[in-house]
Amino acid sequence: MAQETRRSPLDSDLLGPIRTESLTLNMGPQHPSTHGVLRLVLEMEGETAISCKPVIGYLHTGIEKNMEVKTYNKALPMTDRMDYLAPLSNNLGYVLAVERLLGMEVPRRCRWLRVLLTELTRIQSHLVWLGTHGLDLGAMTVFLYCFREREVILKIFEKVSGVRMMTSYFRVGGVARKPYPEFFDDCRRFLSTFPDRVDEYEELLTDNPIYRRRTEGVCPISGEAAVAWGITGPCLRASGVDYDIRKREPYCGYEEFDFEVPLGRNGDVLDRYRVRIAEMRQSHRICMQALDGMPEGPLMSDDRKVVPPPKEQLAYDMEALIHHFKIFTEGYHVPAGEVYQVIESPRGELGYYIISDGSPKPYKVKVRAPSFSNLFALPEIVRGSLVGDVVAAIGSLDIVLGEIDR
Amino acid sequence: MIEETQESAQAARPEDADPDVQALRARFGGAVLAAREHRGQIAVELASSALPEAARFLRDERGFKLLSYVAGVDRLELPEEHRFKASYALLDMARAKRLRLDVPCEDDLEPRLPSVTSVWPGAASHEAEAYDLVGIVFDGHPDLQRILTPEGMEGHPHRKDFDVSAEPVEFTFRETPKGKPEAKE
Secondary structure, eight states, X not given: OHHHHHSXXXXXXXXXXXXXXXXXXXXXXXXXXXXXXXXXXXXXXXXXXXXXXXXXXXXXXXXXXXXXXXOHHHHHHHHHTTSTTSHHHHXXXXXXXXXXXXXXXXXXXXXXXXXXXXXXXHHHHXXXXXXHHHHHTTOHHHHHHHHHHHHHHHHHHHHHHSOSSOOOOEETXXXXXXXXXXXXXXXXXXXXXXXXXXXXXXXXXXXXXXHHHHHTTSSOOOHHHHHHTTOOTHHHHHTTOOOOHHHHSOOTTGGGSOOOOOOOSSOSHHHHHHHHHHHHHHHHHXXXXXXXXXXXXXXXXXXXXXXXXXXXXXXXXXXXXXXXHHHHHTOOOOOSEEEEEEEEETTEEEEEEEEEOSSSSOSEXXXXXXXXXXXXXXXXXXXXXXXXXXXXXXXHHTOOHHHHHO | OHHHHHHXXXXXXXXXXXXXXXXXXXXXXXXXXXXXXXXXXXXXXXXXXXXXXXXXXXXXXXXXXXXXXXXXXXOTTSSOSSSEEEEEEEEETTTTEEEEEEEEOSOSSSOEEEOXXXXXTTHHHHHHHHHHHHXXXXXXXXXXXXXXSOTTOXXXXXXXXXXXXXXXXXXXXXXXXXXXXXXXX
């Protein structure tokens, strides 16, 4: 309307009233800010997105189906490949689900070691998020700083499990092998400098006026809407909903640790950033407690039907050899039933819904990937925002397409 | 005597003492087909006709505001009456309480269920996934299309009778344009 009044009467006679049409804009699947192979179909009114449709499936590899034809042990390495930024969290969710199906307990030392490593995973995953989110918004420096620290954690993972990213370190009934002798010293050395490093990141971003203007009040979502859309994890807590599975439904011995659950208020991009920064500090706190109080004792469950015997026993113990042979050829029979085991992964509620029919292979595995639900709330989050803010919103959700498509 | 002891044993079952199961039974009676407890988790089997109403009841009156997932399951090799079911995992954040709803599809050949997207908007993507992978059609879903597998794919890969031995590969063949020399050894 405003434009029509500005025209001379002659023009409007000739051209008629201005008609505006919405424009369909395709974003991805190769767009660098879509973090993998996400495709968005945006409907634009000028520069404002009026609707948005995520298109997924470019990374669908049928992992869930594939797990059905593998024994429980052999299905484990596939869990890393889903959320490849938090492999140990995926391992943990899976082994906890199988242990629950078996009705099995692991020793306290094992639980603590798992907590230590999954919290390092959380730090590592949040570092990748922080770096790439900064990169999306034009803050290049923070990316290099984050990857510097991440490299140290990956080095520790490599030394402890043999692999940097696809660790498969947690096993049903324990862990793959004892941590190397200097493991705890390495962790301590890294953690002693880490809080200062987080201060460094915050110096780069938190009060940076450019960063603030790109994030403050951008793409907010209310707590109620977030719950209705099934958003979990840091994104939910940024909207002020106090729900952390580690606190409310403790698993793996989290009830023994003392930490706080950081909350946001507005649910905008800035709050999601703040919650994750605070979570890194809390993870550091949990790691320090785990290092200081690491209990002594056995690391593995001694259930020989499930956990392979130590290698040296095979040389002199016939029974151990039989167990070893049975576990690696036939696998172990898991009592029939269904469980849904949840953990708090760096991205939210990661759940394994496993149906067992009593055979050594899972009948059905369904992975409840936190990124999947979080991503499909994106249309709700970005409605009415600028296309540049869509990039900020995708980054702030911290999605991993590997676990969305599975 | 034997019957009595069985009854008292049933009353002591944890799933019957669960307040949410009791509330569902009081409200929906025969539509609650069964309640099961396994490893400390409770699952309620519900008739599909009662699903939308029960979903609304659980959300508004029992506090299950968050839907974790909807999973389609093919129970072809399990000793169950109906081949397909959908499993809904619910969470009440105030009580930190979880509940699973198992809803069997009555028709084994054309499985259909009412959609719960009007209760939990986040269910839309999960239902689309269950449709794509298992082939359950959700009535009332706003946009029920394949979301993981490619367009034009036939069959539903998470069905137990889906053929995984081979995958059709599309070859395109282009003839040598006229005037160009033929490829020779």
